Amino acid sequence: MNMVSKIEAAAPAAPIPAAQPRRAATRPAPVRKSRLRYRLENLAWQIVLIGGFLLLWEYASDRWVPKLMVSKPSEIGAMMWKWLMDGTYLSNLWVTIQATFFGFLFGAGAGMIVGFLTGSWRRLGDILQPIVTAFYTLPRLALAPLFLLWFGLGIEFRIVFAATIVFFLVYYNTYFGVREVSRELISAVRIMGASRIQVMTRVIIPSALVWVAAGLKISVPYALVGVVVAEMLASDKGMGFLLSRSASQFSASGSFAAIAGLLVVALIVDWIITKITDRALRWKTVAEQK
Amino acid sequence: MLLELRDVHFRYHGEAPILEGFDLDIAHGEFVALLGPSGCGKSTLLNLAAGLLDPLAGEVDFGGKALTGLNRDAGYMTQGDTLLPWMTVTNNIGLPLELRNVPRGERRDKIERALKLVNLWEARDKFPSELSGGMKRRALLARSIIYDPPMLLMDEPFGALDAQMRETMHQELLDTVGRTGESVLFVTHDISESILLADRILVLGGRPLKVLEEVRIAWGKDRDLDKIRKDPEYTALETRLRDLLRAAHS
Numbered sequence: 001m002n003m004v005s006k007i008e009a010a011a012p013a014a015p016i017p018a019a020q021p022r023r024a025a026t027r028p029a030p031v032r033k034s035r036l037r038y039r040l041e042n043l044a045w046q047i048v049l050i051g052g053f054l055l056l057w058e059y060a061s062d063r064w065v066p067k068l069m070v071s072k073p074s075e076i077g078a079m080m081w082k083w084l085m086d087g088t089y090l091s092n093l094w095v096t097i098q099a100t101f102f103g104f105l106f107g108a109g110a111g112m113i114v115g116f117l118t119g120s121w122r123r124l125g126d127i128l129q130p131i132v133t134a135f136y137t138l139p140r141l142a143l144a145p146l147f148l149l150w151f152g153l154g155i156e157f158r159i160v161f162a163a164t165i166v167f168f169l170v171y172y173n174t175y176f177g178v179r180e181v182s183r184e185l186i187s188a189v190r191i192m193g194a195s196r197i198q199v200m201t202r203v204i205i206p207s208a209l210v211w212v213a214a215g216l217k218i219s220v221p222y223a224l225v226g227v228v229v230a231e232m233l234a235s236d237k238g239m240g241f242l243l244s245r246s247a248s249q250f251s252a253s254g255s256f257a258a259i260a261g262l263l264v265v266a267l268i269v270d271w272i273i274t275k276i277t278d279r280a281l282r283w284k285t286v287a288e289q290k
Numbered sequence: 291m292l293l294e295l296r297d298v299h300f301r302y303h304g305e306a307p308i309l310e311g312f313d314l315d316i317a318h319g320e321f322v323a324l325l326g327p328s329g330c331g332k333s334t335l336l337n338l339a340a341g342l343l344d345p346l347a348g349e350v351d352f353g354g355k356a357l358t359g360l361n362r363d364a365g366y367m368t369q370g371d372t373l374l375p376w377m378t379v380t381n382n383i384g385l386p387l388e389l390r391n392v393p394r395g396e397r398r399d400k401i402e403r404a405l406k407l408v409n410l411w412e413a414r415d416k417f418p419s420e421l422s423g424g425m426k427r428r429a430l431l432a433r434s435i436i437y438d439p440p441m442l443l444m445d446e447p448f449g450a451l452d453a454q455m456r457e458t459m460h461q462e463l464l465d466t467v468g469r470t471g472e473s474v475l476f477v478t479h480d481i482s483e484s485i486l487l488a489d490r491i492l493v494l495g496g497r498p499l500k501v502l503e504e505v506r507i508a509w510g511k512d513r514d515l516d517k518i519r520k521d522p523e524y525t526a527l528e529t530r531l532r533d534l535l536r537a538a539h540s
């Protein structure tokens with residue numbers, strides 16, 4: 001029954017969606033080793049690699065490379081400890097996380113809504129899609145001065161700046177996700193008696209969710225990047241500010257400590273998003289996990 | 291007549307015509323099997339009956355009315371896999387009932403019966419990606435027969451089943467059809483299967499597609515499959531159909 005595939009063939013010429021959904025393993029791999037053991041082994045390797053790198057860094061600093069430029073893990077650690085204790089981390093991270101959260105929320109929300117509408121309403125999509133693409137190609141950084149003019153130095157500027165980045169990532173994934181839904185499945189469900197709304201909730205949304213989730217997942221770090229960049233450009237708070245201040249004071253350990261703080265936040269946020277999307281996509285991950 | 295194809299013309303874009311003035315009638319309660327070489331146009335006929343394809347000329351009538359849009363009075367078991375990957379076997383099989391607002395209690399009973407029938411009770415909470423090819427076919431089968439539509443369109447429904455399962459399903463399909471009075475349009479490559487199940491067998495072939503031979507089977511609905519297998523007439527029919535199919539291939 002492949003006569004329907006013709007309809008899907010007309011893919012519009014547009015930027016490739018930013019993220020591909022995870023390929024589903026059609027058959028789970030046969031079990032060889034216990035999964036826990038495999039994971040522990042990987043963890044051990046990761047610790048060895050990172051530990052080795054830190055040791056090398058510690059040793060090389062001041063011997064092979066000037067300490068002023070690369071600092072030293074032990075000094076960075078001390079700086080991190082200090083920031084942790086005096087609340088520098090807490091207050092600045094909180095500012096950054098807030099802006100990231102709202103930037104992500106607004107960008108992703110708008111991206112999903114516009115992507116869903118243009119994806120499921122073909123005519124609207126054909127009209128709007130090229131316009132969105134034109135905006136997408138615009139360098140976001142070029143908009144920063146304009147945004148500053150409109151929103152001032154406050155958190156609004158950082159939120160809007162991050163949201164414009166997230167929007168496009170989520171938009172493209174939603175748009176293509178909705179368009180890629182198998183016509184064959186839609187026809188099958190309609191023959192079984194589904195109404196338009198039932199087709200939407202039973203087929204289109206669950207199917208597009210794979211793409212949407214992939215878009216959401218990759219756009220979280222981008223939201224963080226957007227906020228940090230905005231903070232570096234114009235702010236007196238946040239991790240980006242901490243980073244640019246440290247750099248302007250020639251404090252390599254401060255810069256690295258700020259980066260390390262961001263790293264931890266990024267890892268935590270990614271972990272949370274993965275948990276949430278994996279739950280929604282259990283049908284897809286179940287075969288891979290076994 | 292329940293399903294009528296009148297002077298139907300059809301071709302895929304940029305291909306030679308598959309149907310040029312094709313006629314097909316299926317009466318209420320009739321079981322019609324289609325035999326024919328691979329690629330001759332059997333699935334295309336089923337898609338026309340399901341309203342998934344529109345004829346270029348001619349008419350497809352269902353229940354005395356011209357078919358516009360999809361045929362919601364037909365249960366269609368397609369040749370391809372149309373299980374929804376995000377639903378468990380149970381939810382997939384119950385989907386037609388859910389869409390038709392069948393009450394929850396009745397739904398559960400029917401699903402349970404269907405699951406046991408096709409031997410998927412143990413796999414009821416699995417997702418399609420965790421099933422074998424034959425298990426998927428069984429789930430599709432259960433989904434298409436669970437809601438007793440006036441007509442069943444079945445495209446090689448038993449191809450991937452083991453011999454034991456196939457015999458069970460043959461009996462079950464005959465019982466269901468006998469009980470509900472459903473019509474069936476059934477595509478198969480298995481000659482003996484067509485003789486065991488159908489009231490009428492159409493041997494198809496050629497381009498444009500023609501009915502090369504029409505064979506009526508007179509055993510009725512409450513036939514005894516074991517007895518038929520031993521009937522000399524069964525062997526004679528099998529030989530005849532085999533020769534016809536060989537001719538259809540050339």
Ligand SMILES: Nc1ncnc2c1ncn2[C@@H]1O[C@H](COP(=O)(O)OP(=O)(O)OP(=O)(O)O)[C@@H](O)[C@H]1O
Pocket residue numbers: 001002003004005006302303305308326327328329330331332333334335369
């Ligand atoms: N979407 C399509 N686009 C173009 N040609 C098609 C399409 N689908 C089928 N065909 C062609 O139409 C012809 C009939 O196809 P159809 O699927 O009806 O065959 P079939 O009799 O069901 O074969 P099989 O027994 O192998 O399932 C084939 O030659 C095939 O190549």
Ligand SMILES: [Mg+2]
Pocket residue numbers: 332333334369445
């Ligand atoms: Mg076919």
